[in-house]
Amino acid sequence: SAVISQKPSRDICQRGTSLTIQCQVDSQVTMMFWYRQQPGQSLTLIATANQGSEATYESGFVIDKFPISRPNLTFSTLTVSNMSPEDSSIYLCSAHRSGGGGAYGYTFGSGTRLTVV
Amino acid sequence: QKEVEQNSGPLSVPEGAIASLNCTYSDRVSQSFFWYRQYSGKSPELIMSIYSNGDKEDGRFTAQLNKASQYVSLLIRDSQPSDSATYLCAVIVAGGTSYGKLTFGQGTILTVHP
Numbered sequence: 188s189a190v191i192s193q194k195p196s197r198d199i200c201q202r203g204t205s206l207t208i209q210c211q212v213d214s215q216v217t218m219m220f221w222y223r224q225q226p227g228q229s230l231t232l233i234a235t236a237n238q239g240s241e242a243t244y245e246s247g248f249v250i251d252k253f254p255i256s257r258p259n260l261t262f263s264t265l266t267v268s269n270m271s272p273e274d275s276s277i278y279l280c281s282a283h284r285s286g287g288g289g290a291y292g293y294t295f296g297s298g299t300r301l302t303v304v
Numbered sequence: 305q306k307e308v309e310q311n312s313g314p315l316s317v318p319e320g321a322i323a324s325l326n327c328t329y330s331d332r333v334s335q336s337f338f339w340y341r342q343y344s345g346k347s348p349e350l351i352m353s354i355y356s357n358g359d360k361e362d363g364r365f366t367a368q369l370n371k372a373s374q375y376v377s378l379l380i381r382d383s384q385p386s387d388s389a390t391y392l393c394a395v396i397v398a399g400g401t402s403y404g405k406l407t408f409g410q411g412t413i414l415t416v417h418p
Contacts, residue, residue, distance in 0.1 A: 218404050229392060230348070230408045279347055283404060293338065293394075293406060295347040 189216050189282045193296030200270055200303050207266045208299045210280030215260035218283040221253070224298075225276045233278075236263040270303045277301070307331060307407050308395050314413035323380040325412050327393030330374070336396040337369055337376045338406070341389045348392055352378060383416040390414070 190213040200206050210219065219236040234242040234255055242255035257263040267274055280296040311326040325339070336355055340348035354360045354367040354376065366379040376395075380387055393409040 220405065229410045230406075232405055232407070235405065281406070293350060295349075298347045 191296035197300040310409035
């Protein structure tokens with residue numbers, strides 16, 4: 188499976204500001220995803236980061252709030268814009284590289300714990 | 305109905321016992337199934353994947369899949385206190401707009417007590 192470096196690991200931000208989270212994979216991957224995990228909850232997919240094109244957002248998430256970039260096959264960023272306390276969550280990057288024989292590898296970064304005050 | 309549902313927890317078992325975690329899914333075209341373990345404050349870690357009906361064993365872990373019943377389970381034998389974590393069931397739908405995306409259940413908190 189791919190190894191993912193995600194940063195920052197945590198941040199405390201003022202409401203109304205924006206934070207960009209970076210996700211670096213140690214090898215080229217087919218797909219990259221961004222998830223949100225609110226306190227005590229499971230993971231919710233925000234969007235699929237597409238290389239060379241606009242991200243595909245899930246219901247309830249919009250590009251203006253969560254702009255995503257994926258300039259190449261190993262790197263992606265998620266920005267949380269105009270933050271409010273409701274955005275306080277853990278944000279996780281995930282990468283998928285399909286292997287030989289149909290093997291899957293979905294790996295997660297270490298996460299970014301965001302607190303908005 | 306939620307797409308992926310796990311048995312309600314928390315689940316508490318004594319050390320050395322078998323822990324049984326269950327998951328049902330609603331989409332019949334789902335093809336890939338995963339169990340993740342998440343320790344508090346950490347990111348999810350893949351522990352098992354299963355794609356075909358039947359059992360798949362890896363050490364103390366056994367995943368069981370029954371596509372006809374839309375059911376996947378995880379058995380942990382000889383449970384250890386270090387197995388105490390939240391276990392997440394995740395499913396991938398084969399095609400359409402959901403291709404390649406993991407959908408997670410709500411998680412089951414497992415506590416193994418000495």
